[in-house]
Structures are given as C-alpha cells and as structure tokens.
Amino acid sequence: SAVISQKPSRDICQRGTSLTIQCQVDSQVTMMFWYRQQPGQSLTLIATANQGSEATYESGFVIDKFPISRPNLTFSTLTVSNMSPEDSSIYLCSVRTGDNEKLFFGSGTQLSVL
C-alpha cells in the first residue's frame, strides 16, 4: 500500500497567478499520475510523471500550463500556471505500487480561481 500526502488541501487563487501542488508518498514508487476532477465530472488524467524522465502529457494538457517535477521516487509537484476560473477543480495525485495492482490517491487539492 501507499500513503499519499498532498498539499495544499485547498486554495483560493486569483486569476493569472500560479499554484504548485505537492505530492509526497511514504514509499518509493516508479509511476505517479496527476488527475483533474472538475465539478461533477470524472477524473481526467493530466500526465504521467516518472522519475528520471519528462512527464508524459495527455491530449489537451501541455507542459507550459501544467509543469510537473519529479525529483525523486517519493515526491512530485504539479503547477497550475496562469490560472483562470476554468481551472477551478480538484487535482489529485496518485501512484501505482510495485505490485501494479491499483492506484492509490491523495486526498486532493480543491482549487478555486476567482
């Protein structure tokens, strides 16, 4: 299993600013993922972040808007840049453990952009 700490848990930000979300895992994991869940919607994969390589972004998401760092096997950050109200969402960090059986999720970051 894996325990994920995600910070901040929520934030209210002004349009045009940036927010960096941190994800800390209590064990070393190879694969980390960042998802977005817009109000009333499902989870949409933003990118896969593997240590030692650049993040792989899904269609509709770009590095300039959502830069990701993965400096080691237990930590990652996602930055939401130049925010607009459309970025208001829950952002979730998740990891797949070594047994590859399932995803573990952080508690999420509730972001509201005014």
Added chain:
Amino acid sequence: AQSVTQPDIHITVSEGASLELRCNYSYGATPYLFWYVQSPGQGLQLLLKYFSGDTLVQGIKGFEAEFKRSQSSFNLRKPSVHWSDAAEYFCAVDGGFKTIFGAGTRLFVKA
C-alpha cells in the same frame, strides 16, 4: 487507445433492490479493470479489480463484477442495495501504463 464508457449517467434504485451498473471498455488486449466508488466529498475507494482468472470477482461492501470478454464489459452488481451505497461509481481501465476512468454513474437510493 484505451477508453471506458459508462452509459448511465445516473440510476435510481429502491433500497433492498438489486443493482447493475454498466461499463464497456476498449482496449487491444485484456486490460486491468477496476470499479471505484466516490461518496460525496470523499476520496476514491477501490471496490474491486480484475486482472485475470475467474471472470466473476468479488469486492468490498457486497459488490461483485463480471468480466465478459466477448462484450468488452465489466458490469458491477449488488443483490441488495443499502441507502449508504448512494455515491458516484467509476469504472476504470488500465493497459499497464495509465488508468483511464469512465464518466461515472451517480447512484441514488430511495427508501
């Protein structure tokens, strides 16, 4: 590319009645399949998963799901629904590199 379809946006069942939530997937081989539940204001909880072997899998809270390769389906079932089962249910498919979630089905339980 892998994809997941949950054709029912919402379903309403009476407490004590049976439940079936539909899920169809698209993937070139047999993927890993999951059902997650999300209660209001809560995180995601894994109900059950299928990797291989017996196509009928048992999960927590009395849920089960059946993998049908011929129909590319992985429907979730429960013989008797409780009011506490009201939540959003997500089917997910994983081809080994990433997990893609369906749009979700909101379950309402009426007394």
